[in-house]
Amino acid sequence: MGVWSVCCILLISCQLKFSCAHNDFFTSIGHMTDLLFTEKDLVTSLKDYIRAEERKLEQVKQWAEKLDAITTTATQDPEGFLGHPVNAFKLMKRLNTEWGEVEDLVLKDMSDGFISNLTIQRQYFPNDEDQTGAAKALLRLQDTYKLDTQTISSGDLPGLTTGLPFKSTLTVGDCFELGKIAYSEADYYHTELWMEQALKQLNEEEESSIDIVTVLDYLSYSVYQQGELERALDYTMRLLTVDPEHQRALGNLKYFDYQLAKQKKAEKEQSTKEESNKKQQEESERKEYLPEKRKYEQLCRGEGLRMLRRATVHDPQTGKLTTAQYRVSKSAWLAAYEHPVVDRINQRIEDITGLDVKTAEELQVANYGVGGQYEPHFDFGRKDEPDAFKELGTGNRIATWLFYMSDVPAGGATVFPEVGAAVKPIKGTAVFWYNLFPSGEGDYSTRHAACPVLVGNKWVSNKWIHERGQEFRRPCGLKETD
Incomplete structure (x- = not known):
């Protein structure tokens, strides 16, 4: 049937249809493969720049080592050193001419080729929509296949053959970014999950640009938005042990305390039976609202089977x-x-x-x-x-x-x-x-x-x-x- 031929035809067609577009990369693996070759080209250009910088630094290093030997000797007996007229002349020459040449060498920009290449390629890079789309795709996979954050972060996904060279793991920064994107979508459930994973990995990674105060700040607010006041209060108090002067946390501490007291008072006034009936009703309504979605995700996971341009x-x-x-x-x-x-x-x-x-x-x-x-x-x-x-x-x-x-x-x-x-x-x-x-x-x-x-x-x-x-x-x- 020649399915590979059809793929080749599609690739040609995609090149014609998508060459002018630079967004929605995340919607097609085929479209994203071009980005890998773009990135490889940029890495080659970057390595050329590094080699040029290394050659420049080697010249500077040689000059520094030569001057270090001269100045070490000269400063032991400055007058005796300058008593030799050749030394006096060479000092004048070095300071008047040669140090200017060193300055020019140090300031010389070796990155012209790399910067030019990067500027040209940047117009074809993914944008914020692509990054958000890819992040939301990970969250969708997490829900559909019931994956915990540790499984995703470690890269040990079902279906992967062990020992594959392309298995990737998530850093604290990656987990934090997923949590932030969920937060921007008012998805506090996933915000909590990924901020907790970031918090967990903060204790395992020696270096990270993400600080624990920021993570705890997101965590306290996300669990509060889900109605878990006690946990929100716990995270806030933990934040204040790290940063006692954190103004938002100090304000939240008072507010959460007040809301928690108010909630407990209301719970005492409400009978256990009424609360139980309410929860059962809410659960029943939730099940009625998403019956197909549950069936769909169950089938995607293989549960309950009876076996037998951007798309529009x-x-x-x-x-x-x-x-x-x-x-x-x-x-x-x-x-x-x-x-x-x-x-x-x-x-x-x-x-x-x-x-x-x-x-x-x-x-x-x-x-x-x-x-x-x-x-x-x-x-x-x-x-x-x-x-x-x-x-x-x-x-x-x-x-x-x-x-x-x-x-x-x-x-x-x-x-x-x-x-x-x-x-x-x-x-x-x-x-x-x-x-x-x-x-x-x-x-x-x-x-x-x-x-x-x-x-x-x-x-x-x-x-x-x-x-x-x-x-x-x-x-x-x-x-x-x-």
Whole structure:
């Protein structure tokens, strides 16, 4: 089938489509690979600069050693030394001429080539959005796969082969940065987790630019925001043992004390039974609010299975394609005329399914980014989306064909929460399903999702087949309920 050829076509397409863009790097592993080569080029340039600086310093060192020997001897008997006219002349010459040459050498900028290269490349660097997106991807993986902060920080992720050279660990600064990004999103739960990890590693790392006072400050506030006043008070008191004059902590100490006393008084006035009922009600409401999300994440973890440019999604409000936070990937569309491999793939899909692909959408090839995912969704247009695919003029999406073009060591499964099924990505395999019943009604059990990629690089291609052209290939039943 030539899936590697399709990847090559996609890479060329991506270069054409994304060469002018420098954001959303985190949404595609394929797009991020360019950054590695950019960084390698910069390292080479930096090493050239270092070698030039070392040559300069060697010259300065030789000059210093020569002058050190002269001045050590001369200062033992200054008058006797200068009594020799040659020494007197050379002193005048050194101070008038040679020290100026040394000054020029010391001030000489050896970084011109490196700075020029860095300036050129900087315009293609990731921006704040990319850094935040990558951080949020780590938090998403943490939740979906129930990973603790120590597992992520140590780099020992499920699916990694032991001894791999690219295993990375997080420093105190990295953990602190994750906590700060969560804090900026008012995500105090993850702020607490990562600030605690930073605090833990502060005791293990000898040097760090992060100080314990700052970490404790974030911790006390994040746990307070989650309603844990006693722990907020504990962290505040711990902060004050390190910095007794910390003004915000002194103010918080009084406030938390007051709020805690108020809370305890309220708890005494409320019966245990009422509190228990309240908690049960809250838990029940929470479960009702996120039933699908729980099923989706369970399937992504392999629990409860019954085994069997930035990418866009359809906006039901506008009828147009747009980007969405619940889809983290990049994709390209390949037409049959662009390459014989694409044409052969289309023909193979038609031969296997028996459906006409002439009215199908172009082959979409997608590469998922850091924690790449696509949350639960339908491929077909629902009744409340009358303009879905109207511009195509080929009716609704009757079926979906999905190719897996790479193996994924961990995560990245395609899951169907309604039926409790999951399909693990295995290179060279595919999955096919009908989105519509023969009557044309949507099959709501086909709601599916792409789980976050935990480890690896996920490439897929899919073909959305439409109703038009299938009238005699998949005819309607005799009854409307068929």
